[in-house]
Amino acid sequence: MTDTDIRLVVLDMAGTTVADDGLVEKAFQAAADALGVEVGGPEHERMLAHVRLTMGESKISVFRHLFGTEEKAQRANVAFEAAYHGLVADGHCEALPGAAEAIAELRAAGRKVVLTTGFSRATQDQILQALGWESIADLSLCPADAGRGRPYPDMALMALLRTETDSVRQLAVVGDTGYDMLTGSRAGASVVAGVLTGAHREERLRADGATHVLGSVAELPGLLGA
Template sequence: MSTDIRLVVLDMAGTTVADDGLVELAFRSAAAALGVEADSPEHRRMLEHVHATMGESKISVFRHLFGEEEKAQRANLAFEEAYHDLVGAGHCAAIPGAAEAIAELRGQGRKVVLTTGFSRATQDSILNALGWQSIADLTLCPAEAGRGRPYPDMVLTALLRTGTDSVRQIAVAGDTGYDMLTGTRSGAPVVAGVLTGAHGEERLRADGATHVLASITELPKLIAG
């Protein structure tokens, strides 16, 4: 590619970090904390929404599901606690080759920023579990940027915080339609969907993917070509 990419903004769960159903397990705990009966019609409806909105800020998802702010906050807290416990129990692993891909991107002279739809506490627990505290130039969660996905705030905050000159120098990669929307809305010329997470190629392309890759390991070659 001839595009001058200087900043690469990467999603975590499903893109650089294996999800392995942790989001669904944590959601089940959150739903139970709010008194939603497991496998009830309401529970199934909520779970469908969670799957459809993978990548979105989790508090936004719970606001949609429960309506009242107090309930949404309780559900979000229960979700974060359950996810943290799962990570602490060892249910957290990198996508094969992800760490090497990040190192290659930085070795090419590009800034790398890791973003998430989780809270800072949960993001840090994942980074600590993987030993990734220094793997990227910057890590961001929705609360640090204004709004989460599908808004462009985290990508644009990454641009500002890294001193990148133009949105035309950004590549965004993720596994969900919301990641693709974030990338296109930010003005990034490279918006790469990966097939290691929540959504398939059809959803990724429908939401704006310029490229669809088998995994994040293909990204360094794509933007260096």
């Protein structure tokens, strides 16, 4: 348990509170197809490795890096989001065990909870609707709401401003990727907690600034003394 007075908890979605189930990689395949990248070829494998390495980063930023021009990045992003939306609509979207209960417990203890993502607003909203989570948190944010996505601190700091939290020392940032940890540490959060239900393992999480590593988000209320 931590004695820090945490008033605001910023939670990642895919891999942290929502099961990923390989959906990002499946949707990336559609993006690669749209840009004519041969499946299984060396270029495809190089790109897939980068997607895995940068899990948590704003998806349009990833595509800008991979495809080089804004026009290609936008085409890839459109294909990615269409594929991801289709997978969610087909029922490939579920909450991680204990996630909804943890959020409810945090809010019952008087803490604000904000859900963040590297996806677009349209994709984020679709996931929330599929789970029936439209009102589960105090706020939800995507990169476009804040300026820049992860690993920059913008979404965490926007959450602080929008919830009128007094200090970054009252902030906890929680996620499953190194990019989440960088976001938390750069935002000055007192608690930067990694969870082992998603993309990156403990070594990467700690290297990128995790103050705590949890088996899952279900352990978070206990850590914060909720």
